[in-house]
Amino acid sequence: MNDIIPLPKDTPRPPETVLVNITPQETRVAVLQENKICELHIERNGGHGLVGNIYLGVVRRVLPGMQSAFVDIGLERAAFLHIVDIVEQRQNPEAAPRIEHVLFEGQTLLVQVIKDPINSKGARLSTQISLAGRFLVHLPQDEHIGISQRIDNEEERNNLRERLLALLPPAHGGGYIIRTNAENAGDAELAADIDYLGKLWHDINSRARTSPPETLLYRDLPLSLRVLRDMFHAGTTRDIFVDSTLNHTQMREFAGRYVSRAADKLHLYQGERPLFESYGVEHEIQNALKPRVNLNFGSYLMIEATEAMTTIDVNTGGFVGARNFDETIFKTNLEACHAIARELRLRNLGGMIIVDFIDMVQPAHREAVLREFAKALSLDRTRVTLNGFTSLGLVELTRKRTRENLAQILCEPCPACQGRGHLKTAQTVCYEIQREIVRENRRFDAKQFRVIASPQVIELFLDEESQSLAGLIDFIGKPVLLETDGHYPQEQYDIVLV
Incomplete structure (x- = not known):
């Protein structure tokens, strides 16, 4: 097995410009470095991402052989919970409990989505809850104080840990992970994060005690606000442009409460051309x-x-x-x-x-x-x-x-090639049609055959394959009529027996 190559932690981050394009149907966020788009996030109103959402789930099936369970959280497909994502296993990895000793069918439990549904796979869950703030991540079921690996200065790590411990109330309960953004945060900002996350966890717990199973207890912030919470960095974010007056106001209010340093970098875009078009983002999306x-x-x-x-x-x-x-x-x-x-x-x-x-x-x-x-x-x-x-x-x-x-977000499989990425040639389809006519002629006593196919296939029958078609007609002793349908893709055809 190859050795893992460590990634450097001190790579200077190029200045970033963030573009927030908002329409009634979707929100799109582009992150530009050196005038090139390097990240694109899309959230459609009809299909918000589920990562971070907290549900009151119901265990529908426990699979001891896979050490996993299927949990119903009210989605189209049951979600997947593995033993490694159960809080008891994470807190005591050496004990290695069996999933059938921890869960049972019909059990209700608090779960959080850690992976969105992808293709035919359901969402992946964890019973270890984490609540993200601007500078901290709250772990209400844990007592651990962790620090982002991107903060690699040992003196700075110790200083942040001591500051956090001094700010925590006596009976706070739970643990925290200090995010990279906390490097430049003041004590008042950290204290505000602690207060916000503590109230949020209290509200979730209160709803869980009174809500029926399969209830959504908490939904993460919309993408426009997650930009400020997760993507803004005082040292590298140059400007944030928003093309919606309403959302610009909402983002300024959020910034004023939680991300004060972002307020001066938040601008309402009022250019003549659309925001993404002005920065060449639409063209880059097509290329991607x-x-x-x-x-x-x-x-x-x-x-x-x-x-x-x-x-x-x-x-x-x-x-x-x-x-x-x-x-x-x-x-x-x-x-x-x-x-x-x-x-x-x-x-x-x-x-x-x-x-x-x-x-x-x-x-x-x-x-x-x-x-x-x-x-x-x-x-x-x-x-x-x-x-x-x-x-x-x-x-x-x-x-x-x-x-x-x-x-996967912007496209769907091609109906003509079924996602293969290539089509059978018109000549290949011509020969398939001829073979099928021979088979059908042996099975049924039809007076004639009518072929309905794409313009490319019919044109080939009338030109290069006209001799082979004539030979087929002589062989079966029955006429073959050709009919073009412009709605048919190249591989589709129908043979009608008359």
Whole structure:
């Protein structure tokens, strides 16, 4: 197994501009670094993301063999709860309790969504509740005080821990994780977060005692406000532009209460062109749905996402370079590192990812590419684990998957190819039709056959395949009539027996 490559924690984050586009149907948030979009978040009014939501669930089925259970929380599909996400297991990992000793069918329990439903999979749950604030994450069932790994200065970590402990009320109950944003927070801001999260947990508990099963007890903030809570950073966020007057007012009120440093950077966009169009975001979104990503000087990436994994292939294309071939390959791979890291964030690709860099002969080049790749990946807000080169020269990494990727949100499988990504040729369909006519002729005593197909297939029958069609008619001794239907995709056809 390859060694895990540590991601640097001190990579300077480029200044970011955040664009918030709001319509009655959806909210879209784009994060730009160096005038290039690197993140896109979409929340539609008819389908809010579920991560962070807290429900009163009902255990419908316990599966001892899988050490998991299906829990009904009122969604179309039952949600999935694994033993590792049960609070008793997390608090006592060495005890390793069996799930059938912890849960039983019909049991009601408080659960939180940690992964949205993806494709045919239901949501993933945890019984360990966490409530996110601006600077802190509250763990009401735990006594642990943790600190974000991105804060790596030991003196700063100790200082934050001592400040938090001094601010906690005597009988506070529960634990906390100190978020990266807390580095620049004052005591008053931390105290406000503690008070807000404590009241929020009290309200959730009160509702749980009086609500029926399958009730939504808590929904996370809307995307427009999560921008301020989760994405704003006083040191790197340059500006936040919002194109809705109503939501700009709501965001300013929220900023005034919880994120005061964001207020001066929050602007109402009033340009003549639409916000996303003005910054070139619409064009970049269209490009993010294509498998090919063009780099400089003719080199490019090919990105293919499947349910099992995502593969990324780096190609030099027409790039020949100004020096020797090894330097050309090395330069292309270095550029690809940053492009790949950006595309992973923009497309929100998760799970297992395999990168096929162009083969490098020199070990020093391979090591330099891995270092550059780790540096580029360290800017990702989502957890990434990077492994070194395999024996086949591939780089493996995993990226935490919490919601659907961009293509799954914006697209659906092609009705013509059923998601295969390619179509049978018109000639292939012609030959399928002829074989089926021969089969049907043996089974039924029809007077004639009428073929209804796409314009491409009928045109081929009348032109290049006219001789084969004539041979078929002679063979079965019955006429074959052709009819075009412009609504038929290339692979669809019907044979009507008359």
